Amino acid sequence: MKWIDLSVPINEKxxxxxxxxxxxxxxxxxxxKNGYEDHYLxxxxxxxxxxxxxSHMIVGGATLDQVPxxxxxxxxxxxxxxxxxxxxxxxxxxxxxxDIVLFHTGMSGLYREPExxxxxxxxxxxLARYLIDKKVKMVGVDMCSVDHEPFPVHKILLKENIxxxxxxxxxxxxxxxxxxxxxxxxxxQLDGSPARIVAEIPQTNS
Amino acid sequence: MKWIDLSVPINEKxxxxxxxxxxxxxxxxxxxKNGYEDHYLxxxxxxxxxxxxxSHMIVGGATLDQVPxxxxxxxxxxxxxxxxxxxxxxxxxxxxxxDIVLFHTGMSGLYREPExxxxxxxxxxxLARYLIDKKVKMVGVDMCSVDHEPFPVHKILLKENIxxxxxxxxxxxxxxxxxxxxxxxxxxQLDGSPARIVAEIPQTNS
Numbered sequence: 234m235k236w237i238d239l240s241v242p243i244n245e246k247x248x249x250x251x252x253x254x255x256x257x258x259x260x261x262x263x264x265x266k267n268g269y270e271d272h273y274l275x276x277x278x279x280x281x282x283x284x285x286x287x288s289h290m291i292v293g294g295a296t297l298d299q300v301p302x303x304x305x306x307x308x309x310x311x312x313x314x315x316x317x318x319x320x321x322x323x324x325x326x327x328x329x330x331x332d333i334v335l336f337h338t339g340m341s342g343l344y345r346e347p348e349x350x351x352x353x354x355x356x357x358x359x360l361a362r363y364l365i366d367k368k369v370k371m372v373g374v375d376m377c378s379v380d381h382e383p384f385p386v387h388k389i390l391l392k393e394n395i396x397x398x399x400x401x402x403x404x405x406x407x408x409x410x411x412x413x414x415x416x417x418x419x420x421x422q423l424d425g426s427p428a429r430i431v432a433e434i435p436q437t438n439s
Numbered sequence: 440m441k442w443i444d445l446s447v448p449i450n451e452k453x454x455x456x457x458x459x460x461x462x463x464x465x466x467x468x469x470x471x472k473n474g475y476e477d478h479y480l481x482x483x484x485x486x487x488x489x490x491x492x493x494s495h496m497i498v499g500g501a502t503l504d505q506v507p508x509x510x511x512x513x514x515x516x517x518x519x520x521x522x523x524x525x526x527x528x529x530x531x532x533x534x535x536x537x538d539i540v541l542f543h544t545g546m547s548g549l550y551r552e553p554e555x556x557x558x559x560x561x562x563x564x565x566l567a568r569y570l571i572d573k574k575v576k577m578v579g580v581d582m583c584s585v586d587h588e589p590f591p592v593h594k595i596l597l598k599e600n601i602x603x604x605x606x607x608x609x610x611x612x613x614x615x616x617x618x619x620x621x622x623x624x625x626x627x628q629l630d631g632s633p634a635r636i637v638a639e640i641p642q643t644n645s
Contacts, residue, residue: 236508236509236512237508238508238626240626241626242504242626242627242628243625243626243627243628244627244628252468252473253467253468253477254467254479258629261459261460261483261484262458262459264496264498267458268496268588268589268590269495269496269590269593269630270494270495270496270630271459271483271484271485271495271630271631272483272484272627272629272630272631273460273481273482273483273484274480274481274482274483274484274627274629275479275480275481275482276479276480276481276482277467277477277478277479277480278467278477278478278479278480279477281626282626288476289475289476289477290470290474290475290476292470298448302442302443302444302637303442306442382474383474384474384475387475415621415623417621417623417635417637418635419449419625419633419634419635420444420446420447420448420449420487420488420635421448421449421450421478421480422448422449422450423464423478423480424475424476424477424478425477425478427625428625428635429623429624429625429626429634431508431623
């Protein structure tokens, strides 16, 4: 097996969604004084590479701990969408029940720029509804969000319990490969969680 | 595939290692006011089910982001050790290079009791050295720690870049099964990280 990391590093310098609290990391134990090094991490549930649970946008929706484990992994499908997140971008792509569909827009190249948060394309509602019809497990993007306020696409997907992955990186490493996505969030009884999201490439594939 | 969760839930009521900071969860966005629900999680790098990086106890040791991705998964080996964490507990067990060896002591049944932190067995240095000889990837326990202050076993394992998983739960669900462990921590440039640790059971096995 070969593994590919699709997650951004977590540190105090990472950008966060406008209005969200910044990541803070404080020492909690000193190796010379206490015999071990230890830290206290403060992080928003939607900072960095993370997963949205239905309760993020749906009143009464499931929190992450209520989502069955099998929903956090599946066959990955990479869509080289560029900035077009309409139905035409998946023309001719075979999407199957249980797939995890990742859209590579290229926005991750602007991760540290203002444009990353104020000039990104929104997925169309038609595409979101198509992915629901196909019964995918998760939808992922290399952007800060799948759409803009008031977030109709978030609501369409989360209402159907389709999880959303945001702030993916390194998607170009998946070009031309068959892969499986593993996207297990922390066991938080909350609306979202940062997660280490990785692709597993079968040996026959590399 | 079938998945088994080996992670404790993360919330403000969870116990933490004596002296470590408590978990705090604050609201950051309100679904009625902001249109979305969002939280700010503050958590120690060694709270709940978590992974120790070498830098936790070794000066100049690797932080978690420096550990190759392939070290976070492998064939799982379950040792029903009970409270005996000496060499004899793995008598006759076939341990291979790259395995992730989990010791089921039963201490997880006392997770919320004072004994969980003040009366648990330590792994012997001999057993730790045997696991190093076998070139395992990770060593996991359903206890708050693999040993007691001044933590000789931690240091023996971490010095050889063998990662340690602590506060596992639900290990009895693995009895008699073949399984693979997936234990991907957050991409923190730090000494440890809470992680969603799961076992993957091949279909032929259930």
